[in-house]
Amino acid sequence: MTEIDQPKIEESLDPPDWATLHSTAHQIIDDAISHVRDVRDRPLLQDMPTAVRDAYAAPLPLGSTALDDVYAELKSNLLPYPMGNIHPRFWMWYMGSGSFSGALGEFLAAIDGSNLGGGNFAGALMDGQVTNWLKKMMGFPETASGTLVSGGSMANIVGLTVARNALAGIDVRSEGVAAIKQPLSYYASDQAHSCHQKAVELLGLGNKALRRVPSDSDLCMNLAELRRRIDEDRDAGRRPACVIATAGTVNTGAIDDLKAIRQLCDAEGLWLHVDGCIGALMTIAPENRHLVDGIEYADSLALDPHKWLHAPFEAGCAIIKDAALHRDAFAVHPEYLEEKPRGIAAAEYLQDYNLQTSRGFRALKIWMTLKEHGVEKFGRLIDQNIAQARYLTEMVNEDAELELAAPTTVNIVCFRYKPAELADDALETLNTEIMIRLQESGTAAVSDTTVKGRHCLRAAICNHRTRLSDLELLLREVKAVGLEVLENG
Numbered sequence: 001m002t003e004i005d006q007p008k009i010e011e012s013l014d015p016p017d018w019a020t021l022h023s024t025a026h027q028i029i030d031d032a033i034s035h036v037r038d039v040r041d042r043p044l045l046q047d048m049p050t051a052v053r054d055a056y057a058a059p060l061p062l063g064s065t066a067l068d069d070v071y072a073e074l075k076s077n078l079l080p081y082p083m084g085n086i087h088p089r090f091w092m093w094y095m096g097s098g099s100f101s102g103a104l105g106e107f108l109a110a111i112d113g114s115n116l117g118g119g120n121f122a123g124a125l126m127d128g129q130v131t132n133w134l135k136k137m138m139g140f141p142e143t144a145s146g147t148l149v150s151g152g153s154m155a156n157i158v159g160l161t162v163a164r165n166a167l168a169g170i171d172v173r174s175e176g177v178a179a180i181k182q183p184l185s186y187y188a189s190d191q192a193h194s195c196h197q198k199a200v201e202l203l204g205l206g207n208k209a210l211r212r213v214p215s216d217s218d219l220c221m222n223l224a225e226l227r228r229r230i231d232e233d234r235d236a237g238r239r240p241a242c243v244i245a246t247a248g249t250v251n252t253g254a255i256d257d258l259k260a261i262r263q264l265c266d267a268e269g270l271w272l273h274v275d276g277c278i279g280a281l282m283t284i285a286p287e288n289r290h291l292v293d294g295i296e297y298a299d300s301l302a303l304d305p306h307k308w309l310h311a312p313f314e315a316g317c318a319i320i321k322d323a324a325l326h327r328d329a330f331a332v333h334p335e336y337l338e339e340k341p342r343g344i345a346a347a348e349y350l351q352d353y354n355l356q357t358s359r360g361f362r363a364l365k366i367w368m369t370l371k372e373h374g375v376e377k378f379g380r381l382i383d384q385n386i387a388q389a390r391y392l393t394e395m396v397n398e399d400a401e402l403e404l405a406a407p408t409t410v411n412i413v414c415f416r417y418k419p420a421e422l423a424d425d426a427l428e429t430l431n432t433e434i435m436i437r438l439q440e441s442g443t444a445a446v447s448d449t450t451v452k453g454r455h456c457l458r459a460a461i462c463n464h465r466t467r468l469s470d471l472e473l474l475l476r477e478v479k480a481v482g483l484e485v486l487e488n489g
C-alpha cells in the first residue's frame, strides 16, 4: 500500500478553548443589553475622533488576534459611533429602530447557520411560515406566494419583474426584452421611491418607460393624469403594463387611492403593484388600517419588516397574488439543484421565488419578535407612531414660527422653521443648518426634503422608543437652534 501524505495539523475555526469563548461571548451579551437599555441616555450621535476613523484604514490582518482583543476594538471604535437609528429621537430617512429579540434572532440564525436557498429543514419551514404570516397580515389569500428579500427595493424589483414577464406578451425569459413587440409602460406618481427607477432600468425597460404621474396637492397620484398617460401610450403603440401605487410615500406618507387604481387597472388590463414599504403594515394597526383598504387587491406587494416591524437590517418581503406567475419568473433547476424524494433536498427551493441562490435566514429574527410581542402589539405601536405624528403636526400648526409643509397622512411630518417672512432660499439655508446642528449635537435626527418645490424638515416617526416629550423637545430645539443661527450665524 502506498503511503498517503497526511497534513501535520488539521485546523478549524472553532476556538481551541471553549471556556474562554464562553466568557467573551457572555461579556458581549452583557454589554449589548446595557447598550440598548441605556440608548436614551446617550447622545444620538457623537463625534468620531480621527484615531477611530484611521483605525478603519488598518491593513489586512495576516495573523490572529485573541477574540477578547478583537471585541475590545469594536467596543471602542464601532459601538459608540452608530448611525443612531435605534435612538428614540431618530426620525431621519425612513427605517425601523431595531429590537433586542430581533438581534438575538440574527444571532441564532447565524448559529443555526442554514442557507435559506431551500431544502428540507426547520429553518426552511420557518421561512415559509413567516412569509405566510406576512401574507395573512396583508389580507392576501393562502394561494398567494411570497419571498423574504433584503429590503423594499429588492421586493419591488421582484414584483415588477413578475409584472413585466406576465404582461410582455412573449416569453421574456428566453427571448429577452428586445423581443417585446409593444414597449411596456409602467406608471408611478412623482412621489414614488427612487428604487422604481433602478428597477425599470434593471428590467431593461429603460427609465423613460416609467411614466411619472403628477400628484395632487395631497401628494397622491392624480388619476385623471394617470388615465391620460395610459391613453397617450396606447395611441403611441405602447403597451400600458403596470401601475405602481404607493401606500405611504417616502416624502410625506401619502397613500394613493388603491381601490380606484385597482378599478382602473381592471378596466385597462394592467398589473397593480403596491409599494407598501411604509404603509403596508398599517393593515395590522386597528385605528389606521382603513387608510390602506384595498391593498389586498394588489397583484404584487412590497413591504419592509425592517421598517415598522423593527427587524434588524435586512428584511423585505414581496408578495405575489398568482404564485405560478411568481415561480415562472424565477425558477431554474440546474442539475446540481434538483429536488429529491427524501433527504435535505426533499423540498421546494425557496430560491425559485427570487434572484438569490444562497439566502440568509431572515425569517428567524422576524419570527422571534412577532412571537415575543404578538402582532397586536406591533399594530398598537404603528397606531402610536401615527398618533405621535398627528400630535407633532398640531404643535407645528399652533406655533406661529413653524409652518407645516405638507399634509400629514400617517407618521411623516414635513415642516419648517419660519420665524419671519424670509425668502424661500434663505429659509432653506436656515432649516438645513438647523437640521445639521441638531444631528451634530446628538439631540435629534430629522431629514429634509422638498415638497411641491418647498424645502422642509421631515420627521419620519417609525420608532417604538419615541415619546411625545421627545417631539416636544424637537420643536423646542428647532426653534432655539434656529434663533441662534439667525442671531449669531
Ligand SMILES: *Cc1c(COP(=O)(O)O)cnc(C)c1O
Pocket (backbone or CB within 6 Å): 094, 150, 151, 152, 153, 154, 193, 195, 246, 248, 249, 250, 275, 276, 277, 278, 304, 316
Ligand atoms: C424604504 C422604501 C423603499 C426602499 O426600501 P429599502 O428597504 O430601503 O430597500 C421603497 N419604497 C418606499 C416607499 C420606501 O419607504
